[in-house]
Amino acid sequence: MNHYTDILYEAKAGVARITINRPEKYNAFRGKTCDELIDAVQRAGWDKSIGVIVLTGAGEKAFCTGGDQSAHDGGYDGRGVIGLPVEELQGVIRDVPKPVIARVNGYAIGGGNVLVTCCDLAIAADSAQLGQVGPKVGSVDPGFGTAFLARVVGEKKAREIWFLCRRYTAHQALAMGLVNAVVPMAELDAEVDRWCQEILQLSPTAIAIAKRSFNADSDSIRGIGGLGMQALALYYGTAESHEGVAAFMEKRKPRFRPDPSDG
Numbered sequence: 001m002n003h004y005t006d007i008l009y010e011a012k013a014g015v016a017r018i019t020i021n022r023p024e025k026y027n028a029f030r031g032k033t034c035d036e037l038i039d040a041v042q043r044a045g046w047d048k049s050i051g052v053i054v055l056t057g058a059g060e061k062a063f064c065t066g067g068d069q070s071a072h073d074g075g076y077d078g079r080g081v082i083g084l085p086v087e088e089l090q091g092v093i094r095d096v097p098k099p100v101i102a103r104v105n106g107y108a109i110g111g112g113n114v115l116v117t118c119c120d121l122a123i124a125a126d127s128a129q130l131g132q133v134g135p136k137v138g139s140v141d142p143g144f145g146t147a148f149l150a151r152v153v154g155e156k157k158a159r160e161i162w163f164l165c166r167r168y169t170a171h172q173a174l175a176m177g178l179v180n181a182v183v184p185m186a187e188l189d190a191e192v193d194r195w196c197q198e199i200l201q202l203s204p205t206a207i208a209i210a211k212r213s214f215n216a217d218s219d220s221i222r223g224i225g226g227l228g229m230q231a232l233a234l235y236y237g238t239a240e241s242h243e244g245v246a247a248f249m250e251k252r253k254p255r256f257r258p259d260p261s262d263g
């Protein structure tokens, strides 16, 4: 894939920077975006001149807000079980033999928060907000989005994140171990670059083995995700899920339960 439309790819001095470039959609991903991200992460991952991959979003509002709800009609618009190959994207971030750093420049919501969870490291601007919204919008990201999140932040916190759908500040995300550092937006690039330069001084093979070793311990979660996506595809066919998507697009509260006054 040579010409990306939804992302930007830049490789310089050992660092590949991959930017979701859909700021008008708060960097939400559609099917094509996921395919391009998979291609770009693979490209950087197996390029021997690259030692670190940085994943980010265009602009200062959003890192990524997950699936593009305007491209959702009982399923998303691309390939795969749910019309978005998110499980492949999450898998490839884990599979490439070098660290992937999330540069969290704003909202990391829904599938965007799952990308932060899957990246090896995350550095956030102090203006960033993170969280899951699935149960508010008729979706859920099973597998790495749930079970692996629990490995990262602990069982109770992960359940809170999914069952209440709150938004967390960058400093709260730091306290729960979801991000590694928080800096003012003006210092975000310098901080990310400092982390990249430190990594580039180290043995790439030792780092690759360490990454694979961390992954081996949690790789069974990939199977949970595969199974969960099949269930999610069925859920997307329900009125309950449709209500969540419609409510988001219509900027209103969803009604998942019958109103008691309806009798």
Ligand code: 2NE
Binding pocket: 024, 025, 026, 028, 065, 066, 067, 068, 069, 070, 082, 084, 086, 107, 109, 110, 111, 112, 114, 133, 134, 137, 139, 140, 141, 145, 248
């Ligand atoms: C990001 C957030 C919290 C921002 O809220 P607010 O109130 O500051 O802004 P607003 O008005 O909600 O959003 C600003 C503009 O960005 C669009 C909105 O529609 C709006 O557009 P305009 O009205 O200005 O034209 N926008 C934001 N997020 C979008 C999205 N994901 N798709 C399409 N347009 C989007 C708030 O917007 C929010 O909570 N966004 C996330 C919504 C969401 O439902 N994400 C998908 C979750 S499910 C998922 O990601 C997923 C998965 O994890 C695994 C499998 C499949 C799906």
